[in-house]
Amino acid sequence: MRPQCLWSCAHGLVAKTSLSSPPWPEVPKLPDPVEEAKYHAEVVQKVNGMISAGEYGRLFAVVHFASKQWKVTSEDLIMMDNVLEAECGDRIRLEKVLLVGADDFTLIGRPLLGKDLVRVEATVIEKTESWPKIHMRFWKRHNYQRKKIIRNPQTVLRINTIEIYPCLS
């Protein structure tokens, strides 16, 4: 007595019932790896050519900085809720870049892009404190209230440039 599975025999011979096909959806076949590698190499070469020829407009980047991720373009302002150990007017390079995109192509990092591929520069503009936030706790009928005024230090950065170099492989 050999156990047999209905769907390992020919599909055309079995009527369509709840058990005639597997419960998972049909997976289409992946393209041939050799052809895919050729296609990938072509695409990489084309994008490299576009980058070296400079055929892109405004670039945007997703940068991981101050434990947050920011979607950033050139000339835009970023405000973080902490102190940066740099003076006002210092030029800073943001190194952890997760994604860079232009109009026609995007470079997605897994998880980060190489430092020789992207360069994001920023300047420290302002180091201030936040507006006085009020932290109040109150328990009713217990004569308990505490009021505290919190001022967080803030830093404002201006993203100067995002540059990419044709180092794809």
Next chain:
Amino acid sequence: MVVLSAARWIRSRLTDRFWRKQEVLKYARHFRGRKNRCYKLAVRSVRRAFVKSTKARAEKKKFLRALWITRIGAASLEHGLKYPVFISNLVKSQVELNRKVLADLAIYEPKTFKSLAALAQRRRQEGFLAALGDGKEPEGIFSRIVRHHY
């Protein structure tokens, strides 16, 4: 005439009662009704307002995350994927973008989001193929339908 003891008929009077009340009333000026004018009512309302704003700061984070998740789910449905599928496959492909940035990309960079959805879809199919393996039954296992041969 030298007086060695302090005069005993001087009272100490509160002189800045007005400004102490103004410190509270200034936070109540945009309220509705008498609580924007009368100190006794204003004190209670202002206290409740401060406590609510304190608690709201923690809830804002939850609320925004839920909003981002809804937006990412809607955008991935436009490309034929559901939110859990999209996120799980992106994480398996080692793309560590957070929900805030994914929601921003979905709104402002549709082409980039489409490429991320395609990446997730491709990783999903590769995962299925890896799970299915050869398509053969493992040996010595009964499948769900057993045909009896007599």
